[in-house]
Amino acid sequence: MDNEVSAGSATPSTQTLGHLALGLTLLAFGVGNTGVIDNVAAADAAGLATWVGGVALFIVGLLEFRAGNAGTGTAFSGLGAFWFTWGTGVGGEVTGEAAGLFLLLWALLALTLTAASAGSGLFGQGVYGLLFASLLLLGIASFAENDALAKAGGWVGAVAGLAAWYGATAALAKWPTFSGRAAGRGVTATG
Numbered sequence: 001m002d003n004e005v006s007a008g009s010a011t012p013s014t015q016t017l018g019h020l021a022l023g024l025t026l027l028a029f030g031v032g033n034t035g036v037i038d039n040v041a042a043a044d045a046a047g048l049a050t051w052v053g054g055v056a057l058f059i060v061g062l063l064e065f066r067a068g069n070a071g072t073g074t075a076f077s078g079l080g081a082f083w084f085t086w087g088t089g090v091g092g093e094v095t096g097e098a099a100g101l102f103l104l105l106w107a108l109l110a111l112t113l114t115a116a117s118a119g120s121g122l123f124g125q126g127v128y129g130l131l132f133a134s135l136l137l138l139g140i141a142s143f144a145e146n147d148a149l150a151k152a153g154g155w156v157g158a159v160a161g162l163a164a165w166y167g168a169t170a171a172l173a174k175w176p177t178f179s180g181r182a183a184g185r186g187v188t189a190t191g
Contacts, residue, residue: 014067018060018076019127019168025053025083026131027161033138033154035147042154046090054084075113075128082106096142103139107132123167123177130160 025048032042058080065073086102094102110132117124137153140146170177 014060014063015069015072016168016171018057018064018072019164019171021052021057021060022076022079022127023161023163023165023168025049025057025161026134026157026164029053030134030154030157030159030161033157034151035154043090046087048087049083049090050087052083054080054082054087056080057083071116074116078109078113082109096145100139100142103135103142107135107139110135121177123163127160127164127167130156130163134160 028045028048029042032040032045057076061073061077061080064076110128113128114125114132117128134153134157137149141149
């Protein structure tokens with residue numbers, strides 16, 4: 001355990017696991033929406049979204065709540081619920097309007113997380129801000145039946161996934177972040 005983490009606060013390893021789960025899920029979801037890989041669609045990420053992005057992220061969120069970190073607990077639990085709901089609903093018959101509304105409602109959670117993470121640095125606010133933009137674009141694309149907007153939303157989601165993955169990896173490897181300091185030395189990857 002990092003010496004800078006006081007008793008009762010969230011452990012860096014729990015946050016890092018959550019950021020890895022979020023990053024991998026966002027990356028798979030985003031790339032699937034871009035259409036950049038033949039025969040790979042966002043629906044192909046449903047298993048990863050359900051178990052890694054949904055269940056694992058939700059459990060990590062509960063651990064964060066238990067450790068007294070309400071902000072990260074809310075983020076991980078809320079996003080875990082999103083990914084689980086999305087992953088288990090893929091393949092179901094829904095209208096474009098229903099899918100768009102679903103994505104726009106969850107974009108509101110991402111917007112709340114973006115605002116709540118003010119001051120957490122590029123990885124905190126950046127990942128949640130990119131997630132918001134991705135869900136907003138995908139929601140509008142679903143309403144408008146616009147493939148170009150859906151691809152743009154996918155690319156934004158993939159970049160958010162890469163940023164979350166890098167932040168978590170930087171925390172584990174003690175790599176520098178854009179704040180100029182090495183992660184794990186008082187700087188959290190995205191929380």
